[in-house]
Amino acid sequence: MKYRLNVGDEIPDLQVLKSENPGLLRFIASDREHDVSFKVLGANHYQLTVNGKSTEAFVVSDHQGKHVVIKGRSFFVQDADKLPQRRAGTGRTEDFPGDVTPPMPAVVVRIMVKEGDRVKKGQGLVVVTAMKMETTLAAPRDGRVKKINTSLQAKVAPGDILVEIEEETHD
Amino acid sequence: MATAHSECRIHHIRSPLCVLCASVVKNGETKMFKKVLIANRGEIALRIIRTCQEMGIVAVAAYSEADALSLHVLEADEAVFLGESEPSESYLNIEKLVAAAKSTGAEAVHPGYGFLAENPDFAQACEVSGLTFIGPPSKVIRDLGSKTVARRIMTSAGVPVIPGMLDAGTDMDDLFREAERIGYPVLVKAVAGGGGKGMRIVSRQEDFKEACLSAMSEAEKAFGNGAVYLEKRLESPRHVEFQILADYQGHVVHLFERECSIQRRHQKIIEETPSPALTPSLREAMGRAAVSAAKASGYVNAGTVEFLLDPSGRFYFLEVNTRLQVEHPITEMTTGLDLVRQQMQIAAGSPLTFTQEQVVPRGHALECRIYAEDPENRFFPSPGLVLLHREPSGPGVRNDCGIYEGFRIPVEYDPIISKLVVWAGDREAAIRRMIRALEHYAVAGVRTTIPFLIDVLNSPEFVQGGTHTGFIDRHFARWTQNKEDADLARFAYVIDELSSPGKAAAGLRAAGLPAPWQTLGGWSL
Numbered sequence: 001m002k003y004r005l006n007v008g009d010e011i012p013d014l015q016v017l018k019s020e021n022p023g024l025l026r027f028i029a030s031d032r033e034h035d036v037s038f039k040v041l042g043a044n045h046y047q048l049t050v051n052g053k054s055t056e057a058f059v060v061s062d063h064q065g066k067h068v069v070i071k072g073r074s075f076f077v078q079d080a081d082k083l084p085q086r087r088a089g090t091g092r093t094e095d096f097p098g099d100v101t102p103p104m105p106a107v108v109v110r111i112m113v114k115e116g117d118r119v120k121k122g123q124g125l126v127v128v129t130a131m132k133m134e135t136t137l138a139a140p141r142d143g144r145v146k147k148i149n150t151s152l153q154a155k156v157a158p159g160d161i162l163v164e165i166e167e168e169t170h171d
Numbered sequence: 172m173a174t175a176h177s178e179c180r181i182h183h184i185r186s187p188l189c190v191l192c193a194s195v196v197k198n199g200e201t202k203m204f205k206k207v208l209i210a211n212r213g214e215i216a217l218r219i220i221r222t223c224q225e226m227g228i229v230a231v232a233a234y235s236e237a238d239a240l241s242l243h244v245l246e247a248d249e250a251v252f253l254g255e256s257e258p259s260e261s262y263l264n265i266e267k268l269v270a271a272a273k274s275t276g277a278e279a280v281h282p283g284y285g286f287l288a289e290n291p292d293f294a295q296a297c298e299v300s301g302l303t304f305i306g307p308p309s310k311v312i313r314d315l316g317s318k319t320v321a322r323r324i325m326t327s328a329g330v331p332v333i334p335g336m337l338d339a340g341t342d343m344d345d346l347f348r349e350a351e352r353i354g355y356p357v358l359v360k361a362v363a364g365g366g367g368k369g370m371r372i373v374s375r376q377e378d379f380k381e382a383c384l385s386a387m388s389e390a391e392k393a394f395g396n397g398a399v400y401l402e403k404r405l406e407s408p409r410h411v412e413f414q415i416l417a418d419y420q421g422h423v424v425h426l427f428e429r430e431c432s433i434q435r436r437h438q439k440i441i442e443e444t445p446s447p448a449l450t451p452s453l454r455e456a457m458g459r460a461a462v463s464a465a466k467a468s469g470y471v472n473a474g475t476v477e478f479l480l481d482p483s484g485r486f487y488f489l490e491v492n493t494r495l496q497v498e499h500p501i502t503e504m505t506t507g508l509d510l511v512r513q514q515m516q517i518a519a520g521s522p523l524t525f526t527q528e529q530v531v532p533r534g535h536a537l538e539c540r541i542y543a544e545d546p547e548n549r550f551f552p553s554p555g556l557v558l559l560h561r562e563p564s565g566p567g568v569r570n571d572c573g574i575y576e577g578f579r580i581p582v583e584y585d586p587i588i589s590k591l592v593v594w595a596g597d598r599e600a601a602i603r604r605m606i607r608a609l610e611h612y613a614v615a616g617v618r619t620t621i622p623f624l625i626d627v628l629n630s631p632e633f634v635q636g637g638t639h640t641g642f643i644d645r646h647f648a649r650w651t652q653n654k655e656d657a658d659l660a661r662f663a664y665v666i667d668e669l670s671s672p673g674k675a676a677a678g679l680r681a682a683g684l685p686a687p688w689q690t691l692g693g694w695s696l
Contacts, residue, residue: 005664007657016665017694025666026694029658038666044559046666048659055659058613059667060558066667067558067615068660073622073652074615075660104545104553104618105582131543131552131586155582157555 004080011080098146098165100137105157106130108150117145118168125163128156137162144168203519204228204279204303208251208272209243210293211283212262214573214589215495216243219281222511224248231275233268235261237581242573249275256583262286265296272302279303279518281511285585288494289316305518307471307493315468315491319362319400325488328467330460333479333487335402341387343380349401350379356404359383361390368393372404407639408479410434411446411486413461414502416513417470420522425458426502427532432638433627435550440620441627442498442538444505447598447636448480457486464491473499473514497540497590500571504536504594535601536594539609539624543586546623547651552586555579558616563608567594580617588619598636602628622652
């Protein structure tokens with residue numbers, strides 16, 4: 001089976017081969033073979049042994065992908081082949097280049113544009129606050145504010161489109 | 172006829188019940204509180220609850236809407252609902268907190284850190300309501316809360332302060348003369364300032380007037396007060412603070428130092444004790460200065476005297492934190508004292524049970540603050556649902572944590588998840604132990620500072636002990652996640668997909684892909 005798994009915008013081809021041993025898989029990544037034996041320790045808990053070195057891994061899924069924690073580091077892994085059907089994640093900005101979404105759950109404290117405004121790339125549109133820290137969400141491109149989908153004091157999350165920017169039509 | 176009552180040891184009032192602190196006075200013995208309200212949330216509330224329960228004191232939690240399922244509420248013996256999540260309706264609401272204490276019959280209030288901990292009005296509101304505020308008297312909090320009053324107190328006590336002005340002003344000629352006297356670089360600071368507003372660094376004489384004018388106008392706009400004062404600007408200082416304990420009988424001891432130079436956004440993220448920068452004689456001099464600072468201000472209870480230490484070994488008073496400090500556990504690890512217990516005993520009027528000579532710190536302790544924030548994105552807060560939370564353990568490891576798996580970290584409050592603390596025989600062993608503990612701390616669902624902290628602790632700059640307040644900006648400004656184990660993470664993804672058949676099949680269907688495996692020799696494709 002082939003996978004294209006995105007970690008931090010890197011999507012190498014990954015081939016997976018099953019063996020007769022249910023606890024052994026062969027991975028072919030960047031033309032290198034890795035035989036990986038594994039044990040299932042719990043619902044989210046695995047032990048992987050690669051080239052004789054064993055590592056503990058925790059895996060939890062949310063609706064956008066899986067969080068994998070190895071040695072204190074958390075990796076967000078997404079199947080690139082499934083991404084187009086999902087409305088969020090790193091792939092989405094290419095599909096919706098004019099949409100503005102917060103990086104983290106936050107509360108809207110200022111809206112600095114109104115529908116129909118012309119904006120320049122990098123111009124501040126909305127200020128959100130989370131845990132006493134404010135951040136300004138900027139226009140990802142030049143254009144015109146098509147729609148504002150939020151209001152002051154609204155609780156917002158990544159994936160929520162707060163402002164839609166469309167290409168300016170020249171009449 | 173003489174009364175049989177002894178006087179309250181705290182307020183020296185002769186009565187069977189001290190009207191100021193309600194502590195029951197009997198034959199000069201001060202009795203410990205039976206019930207204490209904790210006016211805080213999260214890990215620090217839990218920390219205080221634990222000591223209360225060990226001392227046989229009933230711990231009462233107070234909570235807002237967002238915290239109904241918080242650990243401090245679940246662990247407390249009783250809990251009082253304050254109101255909406257907005258801090259002004261809950262943890263910053265003096266009236267509600269005092270009412271909560273009164274209605275539950277608590278005799279004392281522990282403010283923790285943050286929120287109202289250093290608010291003199293809260294301490295005073297407790298005092299006049301007959302509640303013991305577990306902290307210094309309101310007047311002391313008020314005095315030390317003013318930058319210029321605190322500087323005056325320290326100067327008169329012979330504690331070195333950062334060279335600068337004792338009074339703020341707006342007269343440009345006066346300010347210019349002062350700048351010349353102090354010597355460049357100088358820091359222009361708004362007297363009413365905060366958050367970096369109305370603050371300028373001036374390195375050259377010719378830039379002074381313009382920078383000063385713009386600081387004054389910014390301060391005028393932001394605070395309605397354009398007055399500024401000047402301070403010598405120190406290059407690459409270390410932040411070294413001394414823990415102090417002071418009782419109502421006038422004894423003051425220090426519990427040695429904590430080095431807190433590793434900061435992001437002017438907030439500490441790694442603390443350690445002892446400081447790698449202090450020689451025994453410097454440590455003694457700073458400890459003496461900290462005790463003088465406490466005595467000069469009439470200090471009572473636990474507090475922290477903060478100093479800046481310049482590269483030449485000169486130290487300057489910065490401020491007194493009139494509360495339990497976030498990083499107090501490292502002092503507990505090296506001294507063997509429970510600082511919250513000490514606070515309770517002092518507040519109840521008991522004298523300290525040890526002298527300065529009896530405080531002998533051992534080994535080395537480190538604390539890492541685990542924040543729910545994204546170290547790759549300017550440490551932006553990352554609240555949300557905690558999908559996974561596995562804490563490290565093992566010898567010398569302590570984790571003061573306020574969350575659990577399945578908890579939703581609220582967007583309204585500080586992003587601290589926990590304080591991971593280790594103790595070991597020496598600094599090198601403590602660093603190795605902290606790295607081990609961090610590598611065994613698994614959190615998913617929210618971003619955390621864990622991977623960033625691992626890299627800082629592994630860096631040669633940190634290992635050599637060359638820390639200063641600009642450390643993160645100098646060495647880790649453009650930090651990104653180490654991708655070394657990204658392939659392992661991909662393997663784990665596939666294994667999880669294959670090990671949970673229901674999920675995998677659904678995933679494949681969703682992707683419109685065929686599920687069956689084609690056979691190829693001993694391996695299936």
